[in-house]
Amino acid sequence: MKAIILAGGIGTRLWxxxxxxxxxxFIKLKNMDKSFFQLTFERCLNLTTVETIFIVTTSRYKFLILNQIKEIGYCLNEKQILIEPTGKNTLPAICYGVKEIRKLGEDIIAVFPSDHLINNLQEFTRSINQGKQLTDKYIITYGVKPYKPDTGYGYIKPKASLITGYQVDEFIEKPDLQAALDYINKGYFWNSGIFMFRSDIFMEEVRQCNQEVYEAFEAGDINKVYQMTxxxxxDKGIMEKSRRVAVIPLDxxxxxxxxxxxxxEEFIGDGEDNIGFGQEIAIDAQDNLLYADRDKVVALIGVDNLIVIDQENALLICKKNHSHRVREIVKKLxxxxxxxxxxxxxxxxxxxxxTILAEGASYKIKRITVLPGKKLSDQLHYHRSEHWIVVSGTAGVTVDDREYLLLNGESAFVKAGSRHRLVNPGAISLEVIEIxxxxxxxxxxxxxxxxxxxRC
Known part of the structure; x- marks a missing residue:
């Protein structure tokens, strides 16, 4: 079995x-030591091997993905990172992964979004593996058993029972609250966005259900493919149209x-159901979410049902049940x-x-972290000079024709127009303050x- 991780999304609703x-x-929340992507990658390793995991993303995230995988102790061949020329939603992304995997031969493929939180890893792995029994006839989707009526998810209506799971009768868009309650009472599932299928059967269903996408992927060059598709x-392109879809419950x-x-639903609040991730103080305040990026005290008095997200250069305050509108803020910005x-x-x-620590009209102060063995580009700047101060680690410095090492507390000056390079030759991260x-x-x-x- 092979796995595809979809990792190209922007996540505007969590701005x-x-x-x-x-x-x-790629975020690590304050109570997490791994990112959502890293957790997804490790879940895939319970199902297959490093060499059979393919990641579909954009060029913007390629090296971020490689670094996050290396951080958890694995090394991925860059050929397993499939770069989309432009984002075209999930059907072209999956087709791209399938197209590359089929070059190695037909196989069973599981597809995972990269931003889910999942507990009970053993049960999750068992349920995913159950799908293999049905892949000769069906494209498998995995339906989460709802634990409350939720209007933020799509729903799956099951019909006839199979060896494991059910045939799918209907996919339903995000409902209103009363409809969601009815769906739970009728045994519907949340649509998780996780899939399993045989590569040949999936592409045959693409041909049957979405000729335009299928014909685009017949083109050889991936840039031409993405211009055409x-x-x-x-869900819209295949799952809602195909007659060969089954659902397996994820309990x-x-x-x-x-x-x-x-x-x-995910994090534990205080006695007044306030959820915080740091130094929060709430007085006569209930049902609030508080998240500050740094070690900052966030204090609330006499307010209820607020979401307060404080970042270094942005602050969000909104009422609960309005956070789906955050993408409108991103659009305006x-x-x-x-x-x-x-x-x-x-x-x-x-x-x-x-990280930018401070800046003004004619100065900027940064904290630079260079990973072990990595180099910044050999470069120059016409309009600024730079002063580097090593905080920890060892810096390899080249300024014009001079090369030397800097240790903790030592510094270098690079005047405007000088060709220069910063290298970390050591085995630990290099920390530098740049002015x-x-x-x-x-x-x-x-x-x-x-x-x-x-980069050029």
Whole structure:
């Protein structure tokens, strides 16, 4: 069996935690030591091997994925990361994974979103493996047994029983509250977005149900494929049309944290049902969600049913049951070209990350983290000088024709126009404070001469 992980989503409903450049699947919440993506990758390892996991994403997340996999102790061949030229929703993403896997031969494939929280790993693994019994005839979807009426999920109506699971009678869009309650009473399932199928059967159903997508994927070049294919979900494109769909129940606690309202089902609150992740104080306040990015005291008095998300450069305050509208905020920011729609103060790069600590009209201070063995590009800036101070680790520094090492507490100065490079030759992460001085400090003031990651 092989696995496909879908990891290209942006997660706009969890802004400002989730941003375009660092979306929710890669986030580690304060009470988590692994990201949602890392947890998904490890769940796949209970079903198959590292060599048979394929990840569909965009070029923006390629090195982030490689670094997060390495962080949990595994090494993935870059050929197993499939880069979409542009996002076209889940059906083209799955077809891309299937297209590449079929080059290795027909096989059973399981497909997983990268942003789910799942408990009871043993039961989850058992239920996923049950799907193999039906793959000769059916495309399998996995339905979560609902534990409450929820209007944020689609529902699956089962019909005739099979060896394991049921034939699918109907897929139903997100309902109103009364309809959701009726569906639970009738034994419907939540649509988890997890699938299993034989590669040949799946592509035959694509041919039968969505000729436009099928013909697009007959093209050889992936760029041409994505120019031709429509943007469509696998549910709309295949699952709602096919007569060969079965559902297997997942009787586990499952949450896709699709909005901040979903946090109330996953995390434990205080005596007044306030949910916090740090130094929160609530007086005469109930049913609130509080999340501060840093060690900041968040205090509430006399307010109920609020969601308060405090990040380094953005603050969200909204009422519960309104968090599905957060994407409207992202849309407004994007329309005004506000970078806070897309980036945190911490930005992730193939070599590590940097965090903006302070900035003004002619200066910017960053904390730079360079992973072991990684190099920044050989580069220069026309409009700014840089002063590097090593906080921990060992820095390999090249400035023009001079090469030397810097240890903890030592520093280097790079004047504007000097060719320079920063390298971590050690076995631990390198931490550097960088002070930029100049009249123009944006990231596009850069000329690269050599780069390990193919950037120009």
């Amino acid at each position: 400002p935690l989730s941003r375009t450049n660092f979306p929710k699947q 429509p943007s469509i979900s696998v 586990i606690k499952w949450n896709d944290l699709g909005s901040f309202d979903n946090f109330y 994007s329309e005004s070209h506000d970078p806070r729609a897309d980036v945190h103060l911490t930005a992730y790069r193939p070599w590590g990350s940097y 930029q001085i100049g009249q123009y400090l944006e990231e596009d003031d850069i000329v690269r001469f050599e780069d390990d990651f193919g």
